[in-house]
Amino acid sequence: MTTLRTPALRILTVAAVVGLAGTTLTACGGSSSAASKGSITLYSGQHEQTTQSLVTAFEQQTGIKVNVRYNDEDTFADEIVTEAKHPRADVFYTENSPALDYLQNKGLLAPLDQSTLAVTPSKYNSTAGDWEGISARVSVLIYNPSLISESQLPTSVLQLADPQYKGKLAFAAGETDFQPIVTSVAHTYGQAKALSWLEGIKANAGSRVYPDNETIADEVNRGAAAFGVVNQYYWYRMQAELGSGAMHSKIAYFAPQDPGYVLDISGAGVLKSSKNQAAAQKFVAFLVSRQGQEIIAHSISYEYPLDDGVQTTAPETPFSQLQPNPITIPELGDGSNAISLLGQAGLL
Numbered sequence: 001m002t003t004l005r006t007p008a009l010r011i012l013t014v015a016a017v018v019g020l021a022g023t024t025l026t027a028c029g030g031s032s033s034a035a036s037k038g039s040i041t042l043y044s045g046q047h048e049q050t051t052q053s054l055v056t057a058f059e060q061q062t063g064i065k066v067n068v069r070y071n072d073e074d075t076f077a078d079e080i081v082t083e084a085k086h087p088r089a090d091v092f093y094t095e096n097s098p099a100l101d102y103l104q105n106k107g108l109l110a111p112l113d114q115s116t117l118a119v120t121p122s123k124y125n126s127t128a129g130d131w132e133g134i135s136a137r138v139s140v141l142i143y144n145p146s147l148i149s150e151s152q153l154p155t156s157v158l159q160l161a162d163p164q165y166k167g168k169l170a171f172a173a174g175e176t177d178f179q180p181i182v183t184s185v186a187h188t189y190g191q192a193k194a195l196s197w198l199e200g201i202k203a204n205a206g207s208r209v210y211p212d213n214e215t216i217a218d219e220v221n222r223g224a225a226a227f228g229v230v231n232q233y234y235w236y237r238m239q240a241e242l243g244s245g246a247m248h249s250k251i252a253y254f255a256p257q258d259p260g261y262v263l264d265i266s267g268a269g270v271l272k273s274s275k276n277q278a279a280a281q282k283f284v285a286f287l288v289s290r291q292g293q294e295i296i297a298h299s300i301s302y303e304y305p306l307d308d309g310v311q312t313t314a315p316e317t318p319f320s321q322l323q324p325n326p327i328t329i330p331e332l333g334d335g336s337n338a339i340s341l342l343g344q345a346g347l348l
Contacts (some may be wrong), residue, residue, distance in 0.1 A: 008229075043069050043080065045272065046301075048301060049301065093287070097265045098334050120306050132269070132284060133266070133302060139181055139230070142220050158189070163204070166203065171209060174348060177264070180332050181260055186338070208225050213234045253323075261325050
């Protein structure tokens, strides 16, 4: 979970989105009544700025108050398990699908309404119907052209462990965004090779194993690291914050269908223990509604909305032209294998 660095930009973005919400309110058939019609508690591991924009629009449309808590999604997943007999959350909204799969496997999520599930292509939803894909992101390389040329970059994720990149690579082993890449490598090459690969990239990164993707983006952009592995939106968001004149980095993709070229899904689910099931189901339905998807598309999260009719405003590679590894969302699983491998490599 990450937050904005520039308060002024956040105010502008929220204002713009609230304006957008106003223009689409009638089309969505909701009520703009400010009167409270109940409340729900949302545990959000997603980007704060976009979540708040979605919450504001939902409250305006439904009159349902949303109390939001923000934290890392893995922390929330463990907290929800601990709170199972005394639940506090109604909805869990994550950056990545593994945390939702983890709760689904423990039987803590309620089935979502079929009408809601039908909005998002089924390949992006839980196979059990217990959580739904909301938006997508893809892993890329961020690099500083003054330190390494595009032609010198690895084209395969396995090459990250090549000794030629010693002292040049940066990555964030503890980020939940990194787990799907580890899972993808293990799924493609097996456990032993995945562990050897992790040990190799640990050696190459040295002291450049950073706590999060924002640090990687900052360090590469200022020239402290030659290149790193992040999700694509970190670069676009940094560009929006700093302006093109302050950008000293670029992004590049792994070769098509390489195990490092991973499409991952942000999702949401309703807790089975929620005493506000109807309101919680409405909130998830809102996230995949045209209004919710447009808010995501126009936010500075720069994630891809999953509604085919909604396009991002950023000059990103169009969603339809991405060529990620064909690993499926169910195959990404609950992240436990990735966490185990990272632990064995001494990275967690």
